[in-house]
Structures are given as structure tokens and as C-alpha cells.
Amino acid sequence: MNKISIVIPVLNESANIKNLLNYLIENSSEENIQDILVVDGGSIDGTQDMVLDTFAQRENTRTYIRLLTSEKGRAKQMNFGAKNASGNILYFLHADSFPPKNFDKLIIKQVKNSNKAGCFRMKFDSNHWWLKLAGWLTKFSWKIARGGDQSLFITKSLFYKIGGFDESYTIYEDNDFISKLYKRKQFVVIQEWLVTSSRRYKTNGLWKLQYHYCNIHIKRLLGADAQTLNKYYLKHVLVKK
Numbered sequence: 001m002n003k004i005s006i007v008i009p010v011l012n013e014s015a016n017i018k019n020l021l022n023y024l025i026e027n028s029s030e031e032n033i034q035d036i037l038v039v040d041g042g043s044i045d046g047t048q049d050m051v052l053d054t055f056a057q058r059e060n061t062r063t064y065i066r067l068l069t070s071e072k073g074r075a076k077q078m079n080f081g082a083k084n085a086s087g088n089i090l091y092f093l094h095a096d097s098f099p100p101k102n103f104d105k106l107i108i109k110q111v112k113n114s115n116k117a118g119c120f121r122m123k124f125d126s127n128h129w130w131l132k133l134a135g136w137l138t139k140f141s142w143k144i145a146r147g148g149d150q151s152l153f154i155t156k157s158l159f160y161k162i163g164g165f166d167e168s169y170t171i172y173e174d175n176d177f178i179s180k181l182y183k184r185k186q187f188v189v190i191q192e193w194l195v196t197s198s199r200r201y202k203t204n205g206l207w208k209l210q211y212h213y214c215n216i217h218i219k220r221l222l223g224a225d226a227q228t229l230n231k232y233y234l235k236h237v238l239v240k241k
Helices: 017-026 047-056 074-084 104-112 131-136 156-162 173-183 197-202 207-223 225-238
Strands: 003-012 033-040 065-069 089-092 119-125 152-155 186-195
Touching: 003 017, 003 074, 003 104, 017 033, 017 047, 033 047, 047 065, 065 074, 065 173, 074 089, 074 156, 074 173, 074 207, 089 104, 089 156, 104 119, 104 152, 104 186, 119 131, 152 156, 152 173, 156 173, 197 207, 207 225
Parallel strands: 003 033, 003 089, 033 065, 119 186
Antiparallel strands: 089 152, 119 152
16 A cells, blocks of 8 residues: 655744644545654754644544654755655655645555656745746746755655765755656656745845845756855855745
8 A cells, every 4th residue: 555654854843843734634634644754953943842742742643743853954854754754655845835635645646657756836825926927837847847845755665766865965955856856757746736935035035035046056057066055055045944
């Protein structure tokens, strides 16, 4: 049977993690979810307590929720979550992204149809015309329209065949991994909406952040390595999401 392990890397997400975990439980079927792994990278805002007190220690929780701790860094946290996952399908999800109702059934349907990896199309929780356009473009299968906020499902066997996320990346680890899937022609975009937060744009300024994101993509296309991208990100973009 196909079982999904949801892996959520977190760092100081006490304001979001409770709502997300509630949402995941209420919008999926018990028989499809093997476990939900919240992988903390060193939160200091009570994120771990929120997970433990509200969910992991709650009686009769129908989905197995586990709190793990790992080294800081989303690639490292997601790899650690995958290592501890019990399901045969991995579903990587950001703490501020909410997949569509019955996301579990949609994912399993794709796997049964021999689509071993993919994501949902995405829209931001914003009415700004640029963000609405950016979200609309995610419906297409173009690699340039991909990103980690759209979430990522992949069979565990394919995940390990590729080698997991490259832990040298502080950022861009999602795009690097997805590029490897595109080379294998193993990626599908499920045409249902995932809703993600626009908080990073609000914090940094929409056009300023978009400018720096474009620069990061261009640098990578021109051959910049992980260390160069990391330095640029730390210099120009707020680390806190």
C-alpha cells in the first residue's frame, strides 16, 4: 500500500505550525498518511513546545506526528526527515504552505499512474497583480516556474536514487533537486491549488525581493556554486522567512 510521510522543515514557526498540522489532519485520510515529521533546525520561539504539547502528546491523534531535531539548514532538515520517514512516498512541505483538500489522494493517484515526483500549482495569499501572475504561471510544466513553496512529493526509492537534497545549499536546494528530476523526466504538476504565504515579500519588499530572486536564478544559470548563492542570499535577503 502507498503511504505518505509528510516532512516539514521548521525554524521559529510557532505562529504557523499549529494551524498547518490541524489542516493536514482535517484535509487528508487516515489510511493514506503514515506519519508527519516536523524537523526543527533550532527554534527559539517555542515551536517545539507547540508541536509536542498540542499534537504529539495528544491522545487519540489519528495521525502519527513526530518532532525531530537536526542541524539547521532546510536541505539537512529535509534529508533527516526522509531518513526517519516510514512511508514509501515523501511529501516535503513548507510550514506556511497549505496543500489542497484531499492532497493525499491526489498524490497517491499520481504515483499509481507511474508519476514518481511532482508538485501542486500554487497561489499566494495576496491580491497583488504580480504575485497573482507568478502563481498562475505555476500551472505550466516549465522548470522555471518551479519552487519549493509549491511542495514536492516523490517516492522514497527515487529520492534516494537521486541522492537526496544537496546539503551544501542554504538556499536553492529545492530548485537544484527539481532540476535533477526534470533531467530524468520525472515530474508532474497536479492541477489543484496550494496556497502559500507572501510574508517574505511583505517583509523584504516585493520588487526588492523579486529582483534578488532573479539575480540568484541568473547566477545559478551562469554556473554559480552553492557557496556563491548562499553568500548573495545572506547579504541581500533577510534570512527569516
